[in-house]
Amino acid sequence: MRCGILSAMRKTLLIPIAAVLALLPSASAAGGTAESAFALPEPTGMIVAGGVSRDPYVGAISMDASTGEIFVSDHADRPGYPASTTKLMTLLLVLEDIESGKSKTNEYAEASQFAAAQIPSSVGLRPGQKMTVDDLLMALMVKSANDAAVVLAEHAEGSVAAFVARMNRRAAQLGMTRTRFESPNGLSPDKVNKRGFDISTAHDLAILACEIVKHPQTFRYTSRATASVTDGSGNPLVLQSHNRFLTNRRLKIPGVDGLKTGYTDKGGSSIVLTAKRGERRVIAVVLGSSSRETRETEAHRLISDAADAVSLWQSKNRKRAKK
Numbered sequence: 001m002r003c004g005i006l007s008a009m010r011k012t013l014l015i016p017i018a019a020v021l022a023l024l025p026s027a028s029a030a031g032g033t034a035e036s037a038f039a040l041p042e043p044t045g046m047i048v049a050g051g052v053s054r055d056p057y058v059g060a061i062s063m064d065a066s067t068g069e070i071f072v073s074d075h076a077d078r079p080g081y082p083a084s085t086t087k088l089m090t091l092l093l094v095l096e097d098i099e100s101g102k103s104k105t106n107e108y109a110e111a112s113q114f115a116a117a118q119i120p121s122s123v124g125l126r127p128g129q130k131m132t133v134d135d136l137l138m139a140l141m142v143k144s145a146n147d148a149a150v151v152l153a154e155h156a157e158g159s160v161a162a163f164v165a166r167m168n169r170r171a172a173q174l175g176m177t178r179t180r181f182e183s184p185n186g187l188s189p190d191k192v193n194k195r196g197f198d199i200s201t202a203h204d205l206a207i208l209a210c211e212i213v214k215h216p217q218t219f220r221y222t223s224r225a226t227a228s229v230t231d232g233s234g235n236p237l238v239l240q241s242h243n244r245f246l247t248n249r250r251l252k253i254p255g256v257d258g259l260k261t262g263y264t265d266k267g268g269s270s271i272v273l274t275a276k277r278g279e280r281r282v283i284a285v286v287l288g289s290s291s292r293e294t295r296e297t298e299a300h301r302l303i304s305d306a307a308d309a310v311s312l313w314q315s316k317n318r319k320r321a322k323k
Contacts (some may be wrong), residue, residue, distance in 0.1 A: 023261055030114035036139060052080055053268020057295070058288030062302040064170045064310060065274065065281040071306045076203040080288035081267025083259045084121075084144045085205055086186030086198045087263035089167045091092075091221065094137060094152050099215070105134035109155035111147065111232060117192045118146035118185065121242070125151065129232025138229050141221035141260065142239040149185035159186060173213055176233045198264070202285040209259055209272050209283045224256025231284045244296060245273060245303075251296060253304055261295075268296040275307045284305035287303075 052058065059081035064072045068267040109132075111125040123139045125131070125147045131139070136152050139145035153163035161182070167181040179200040182189075186198050212218050217323035225246040231237040242261045245251045255275035262270040268288040275282055284302035 005176035013311075023115065041107065041111040043214070045052045052266065053288045053290050055221075055294065056298055058268070058291075058296060059200075059285050060204045060284075060286045060302060061206050062282060062284040062306040063206055064306070065208070065213055065283045068210065069131065071282075071309060072302055073203070076206070077178060077201050078283075078287075079201050081186075081188070081197050081264060081269070082200040082205060082287065083198075083264040083267045084271055085145075085262040085270050085272050085287075086200075086208050087140055087144065087149055087182060087209055088205070088212055088260050089181060090149050090152060090163075090269030091137065091140060092208070092215070093166060093170060094156060095132065095164070095212075095215045095217055097156055098133070098217070099100040103133055105137075106132055108132055109136060109151050111151050112154055114160070115154065116149050116193070118150055119190070119192070121145055122147040123229075123231055123237060123239075129231055131230065135169045135229035137221050138227045139239060141258075142224050142227045142241050144242050144261070146185040146187055151184075153184040165274045171208075173205070175209050176200070176207050186262055186264070188266050202287040205270075205272050205285045205287065206283050209274060209285065212259070213274055213281055213283075218259075221256050222260065243271070244292075245299070251300060253300070253307065256303065257305060257306075263292070271295055271299045273299050274302045275303050277307050277311045280310040282310055302305065 015054060047246060059075040059078040061073050061076040065070060094103065098105060108130040110130045110145045113125055115128045116125050116127045121144045123143060123145045136148045137147040140152065153160050156168055157163040162186055165180050171181065181194060182195045182198050188191055188197060189195055223243050227239045229237050229239060241247055245253065245256050253275060255277050257276065258274050259272045268290055269292045270287045270289065273284045282303065284299055284306060286295050286299045289298065
């Protein structure tokens with residue numbers, strides 16, 4: 001089964017762990033209705049003024065990355081603005097280029113004037129400065145550097161437009177039917193980035209996460225609380241992760257090793273999380289929360305319950321195997 005390509009995606013499924021264990025591997029059988037592709041959230045619930053974020057979120061989902069089985073789905077097909085979680089597709093495409101031999105981690109990529117004009121978060125690249133692909137990927141995931149995303153996009157395809165077209169082709173291949181990428185970094189449109197908003201759903205971001213965790217190199221970049229790189233001036237630069245599940249003792253959960261946070265004033269706070277327990281990996285996505293604190297509370301619940309569920313499932317299977 002392709003991860004997350006399921007018909008049951010609309011209504012809330014708040015499944016206790018015991019129920020998940022009873023349902024596996026068929027935890028996805030809930031009814032629902034489709035929403036129009038790329039439509040912004042319908043005017044119900046609490047919409048935060050000035051944007052499309054909601055309290056507690058636009059949509060959320062948790063699933064088993066190996067099987068695609070869904071534990072919780074709450075408005076997971078409702079579109080929102082993914083912000084910097086968009087960078088996961090940028091990471092995926094660059095990793096695929098590296099694995100195919102099209103690109104190398106130790107080769108240098110040069111910053112254009114457009115890349116240097118991206119607003120923070122950034123690594124402060126100036127036009128003509130260069131960093132290695134490896135350091136740019138580290139900056140992309142740890143620092144969430146918007147300039148690094150553009151440099152990687154231009155290096156891979158010659159232009160941002162060509163790279164974004166490739167992002168959308170890859171999204172279509174994966175079955176991300178309610179996603180439209182406009183950028184490699186998820187920034188809102190502004191005087192520099194004259195285009196539309198990136199649009200996705202919790203469901204589609206979970207599909208993307210299921211694909212990207214298949215690439216072992218992903219975790220070199222997503223699992224770090226801090227990282228050291230060489231910046232465009234040739235100086236050492238220490239990066240600090242925005243993912244507080246990696247940096248905050250209160251939020252730490254065993255097995256969490258990525259993936260990406262995101263925030264814009266229009267789109268609110270989003271996160272794509274993954275955790276591994278034994279041989280099983282789970283994914284949790286919260287899209288468009290009204291605040292970082294709400295995002296973290298909801299994501300903590302989703303990833304904890306999903307990880308505990310697969311841990312108990314594995315424990316029961318081991319006990320059965322011994323009988």
